[in-house]
Amino acid sequence: MKHFFALPILLFLLTSPVLGQGLYQTVRGSITDSDSQAPLIGATVTVLGSNPIIGTITDLKGNFRLDRIPAGRITIQLSYLGYESKTIPEIVVNSGKEVILNLSMQESAVKMAELVIKANPVKGQAQNEMALISGRSVSPEETSRYAGGSNDPSLIMANFAGVANSPNGNNDIIVRGNSPKYVQWRLEGMPITNPNHFADQGAISGGLSTLNNNILATSDFYTGAFAPEYGDVxxxxxxxxxxxxxxxxxxxVLGVGILGTDLTLEGPFKKGYGGSFLVNYRYSTISLLTDMGLTGVKGSPNFQDAAFKVVLPTQKAGTFSMFGLGGASSALLEEVEPQIAQTPGDRSMLAGIREDLEMNSHLLNLGLNHTLPIGPDSYIHTTLGHSREGIKDQVFESQFERMYGGNGEFLKDSVLNKQVNYCSRLNKLAYRGAINYHHKLNARNKIQAGTQYTLFDFDYDQSLLQDDATNRVHLVDFQKKAGTFRNYVSWKxxxxDAITLVTGLQNMHVLLNNKSTFEPRASLHWQLNTTNSIQLGYGKHSTMESAHNYFAQVKAEDGSISEPNHNLDLLKAHHYVLGYEKRFTESLVAKAEAYYQDLYNLPVENRANSTFATINEGPDFNYVALVNKGTGKNYGIELTLERFFKNNYYYLINGSLYSSTYKTLEGKERNTAHNGRYLVNILVGKEFVKLGKKQNQTFGLNAKMFMGGGKYIIPLLRDGNGNLAVDPENNQFWDYGKAYETTLGNVTKFVVSVSYKWNKTRTTHELFLNLDNVTNAAGKLTEYYDPGKPGSVGYTTQRGLIPNLMYRFYF
Structure with a gap:
């Protein structure tokens, strides 16, 4: 352990005696037209507040360069004849790394003979010009700065209105009460696998993201009424x-931390060529938390991941870029109880049974992008991609009996036998090809059109022991291929300059069973004046169900086995959104957004009194005959007050009131498993700058408070007096008739993070400490049967205090 903390100190000492020179860095980048992506030649770039004024203009390729910019934070302004001016505030300049900005400007819809000056767009708006509502951009700086982010892009989403993570510590993303398995992850424009280590069989979540902040650019996140280009979501x-x-x-960049140690390398291929490479590799050090007893599990989880991006511009053939993201994780968890992990079959709740869980997962995403300009106003973007993900889980079941001494004292547990009960091998491959055409007709109109083909290749096998653990039964066992076509057209x-409309159509066709859908989309942004705007959005959306449900093997009453779900239709929903935005200053904005989602065609069990719907699936399984006769409703209102980082501080306050319900064939409206009813986030942060004798140090303090409704559960069986009425001998534990009627209480969490940064000549050092759930709150989440607990009821609870210490060295 002492060697782990010695490395950052050694690197700091080796680089410390270089303070004689000034602390400066280069800020450079490019400016393009936001619609056509054509370079803007002669655009003016100015550093606001500089004295004397620091500025430049873009060259014939739209590039600009600002040398000897002092370390700290700067704000730059872009201006160009006939275009809306744009300000990029609070850019972090470190002495150890150049700042490279790829920026765009919007042509004014009203032609003027002089420079068009407008209020600057609000920071945090989605970068995609076709997304006018329910979207937000997230910068790498926010990912590392916000308390609770832990350098994980998945966790950072839960800081925003309408989005929650599971309080058990997983980094799943629950959007407006919807299941996390219906979130679409994209990388460089290509749909990808669930990018998380320790993934579960539903690819819903995981314990830790394979993505980390060192490789990310500013990205977009959308919560509803999606732009026409987004389908199957x-x-x-x-x-x-x-x-x-x-x-x-x-x-x-070298990073050393409790969760992982990583190295990022980047640079040019040769001098004078515009191409570059970026590669990152990370190896797990998460066992440190286990060694300190902070994970609550017996066992050693391990992971490693890597990512890269290569950019290859050409003179006449456009720009090629290759990218990849991969990872592998494994863990052997001993003596697993429901409090630690949920295992199939409920056998961990039986007396005399002990379970060990072995988890192995891997993922790989590879892609090739090509952008080819066609004249000054059009370009074609082509993508080829391959994704794969695999999960192999085994549950080892041991029967034991307790040994006692002559005085009745407990001595030890004696294992009678050990065998593999549950075994799961899930492999999913995807091959993708897509082509998109972008054309700027004029300053007022832009069109996009595209098509994508995806071929899925599934190899699934899940089995477990039944009939007193003597007969192995296969739940799914198939090797199948399935293709989909998606097409869209979009018009902005x-x-x-005040009113913008985006409308279009998305089409999806599933070749597996010839199911199709046509989905109209429309959104409107109206800038009422310089400080007020409203947004409207509507979209019809659809998605496929998870593959295991299509090929589930279901046993009939006569004992025969069939696969009744091949003909499942797409899940569908109508999204309606109304938003209002009030901008008090350039840094302070208030937002309100109301939404209604009408879900239909939901797969539910084909049984009159069943409460099962696939939208409630978690890491467990329930393979039954399904029909597309379920419905659901998600509605709510989200309020946000955000003060963006300026003058060395920020705050973000948001709250959501929402409802998420569904109906099966029983006709009763029930809460979904993800209906939290409300959530509140309060984030604050402050930087103390120009510390130390050389004024080259910065101290940061950030905090977050979260409050939310508890998870609705399927309770244990109880009699009319509330007494436990489970029947372990017949494997009857759960009262499905009362599914999702109650919770076990609300959830609260407080997170604190601190950081310290040293800027030195040509190097930068950063030290981060994040304390997640610093009060060690243990709100109850679910219940389970445990004869060893008081009242024979045990509870899963929030994950306790987790520290994350990270040191970064830029050189």
Missing amino acids: LSGVYDVKLRAGNNEKFES HRFN
Whole structure:
């Protein structure tokens, strides 16, 4: 343990005697037209507040360069004849790494003979010009700064209105009460696997993201009424972007932390060529938490991951870029109780049974992008991609009896036998090809159109022991392929500089069973004046169900086995959104958004009194005959007050009141498993700058408080007097007739993080400490049967205090 903390100190000492020179860095990048992506030649770039004024103009390729910018924070302003001016505030300049900005400007819809000056767009708005509502951009700086983010892009989403993570510590993303399995992850514009280590069989969540902050660019996240280009999604879209590597000089970042140690390398291929590479590798050190007894489990989880991006521009053939993201994780958890992990079959609740859980998972995403300009106003974007993910889980079941001494004292547990009960091998591959055409007709109109083909290749096998653990039964066992076509067309029309309309159509066709859908989309943004705006949005959306449900093997009453779900239709929903935004200052904004989601065609069990719907699936399984006769409703209101980082502090306060319900064939409206009813986030942060004798140090303090409704549960069986009425001998534990009627209480969490940064000549050091659930709150989440607990009832609770210490060295 002492060697782990010695490494950051050693690196600091080795680089400390270089303070004689000034602390400066280069800020450079490019400016393009936001619609056509054509370079803007002669655009003016100015550092606001500089004295004397620091500025430049873009060259024939739209590039700009600002040398000898003092370390700290700067704000730059962009201006160009006939375009809306734009300000990029609070850019962090570190002495150890160049700042590279890829920026765009919007042409004014009203032609003027002089420079168009407008109020600057609100920071945090989605970068995609076709997304006018329910969208937000997330910068790498926010990911590392917000308390509770832990350098994990999944966790950072739960800081925003309408989005929650599971309080058990998993980094799933619950959007407006929808299941996390209906969130679509994208990387560089391509749909990808669930990018999390220790993934479960539903690819819903995981323990830790394979993505980390060192490789990310500003990315977009959408919570509803999606732009026409997004299909096969019902809940949310996380459109993750990787930054390009430095194409002029070699740079590196070394990170050493409790969760993982990683190295990032980037640089040019050769001098004078605009191409670059970026690569990151990370290896697990999470066993440190286990060694300190902070995870509550017996066993050693391990992981490793890597990512890269290569950019290859050409003179006449456009720009090629290759990217990849992969990871592998494993863990052997001993003596697993429901409090630690949920295992199939409920056998961990039986007396005399002990379970060990072995988990193995891997993922790989590879892609090739090509952007080809066609004249000054059009370009074609082509993507080829391959994704794969695999999960192999085994539950080892041991029967034991307790040994006692002559005086009745407990001596030890004696294991009688040990065998593999549950075994799961799930492999999913996908091959994708997509082409998108973008054309800027004029300053008022832009069109997009695209098509994508995906071929899925599934190899699934799940089995467990039944009949007193003597007969192995296969729940799913198939090797199948399934293809989908998706097409879209989108049109953006700007009536003037105040009113913008985006409308279009998305189409999806599933070749497996010839199910199709046509989905109209429309959104409107109206800037009432310089400080007030409203947004409207509507979209019809659909998605496929998880593959295991299509090929589930179901046993009939006569003992025969069939696969009755091949013909499942797409899940569908109508999204309606109304938003209002009030901008008090350039840094302070208030938002309100009301939404209604009408879900239909939901797969539910084909049994009159069943409460089962696939939208409630978790990491467990329930393979039954399904029909698309379920319905659901999600509605709510979200309020946000955000003060963006300026003058060395920020705050973010948001709250959501919402409802998420569903109906099966029984006709009763029930809460979904993800209906939290309300959530509140309060985040604050402050930086103390120019510390130390050389004024080269910065101290940061950030905090977050979260309050939310508890998870609705399926309770244990009880009699009319409330006494436990489970029947372990017949494996009867749960009262499905009361599914999702009650919770076990609300959930609260307090998070604190601190950081310290040293800027030195050509190097930067950063030290982070994040304390998640610093009060060690243990709100109850679910209940389970445990004869060893008081009243024979045990509870799963929030994950306790988890510290995350990280040191970064930029050189």
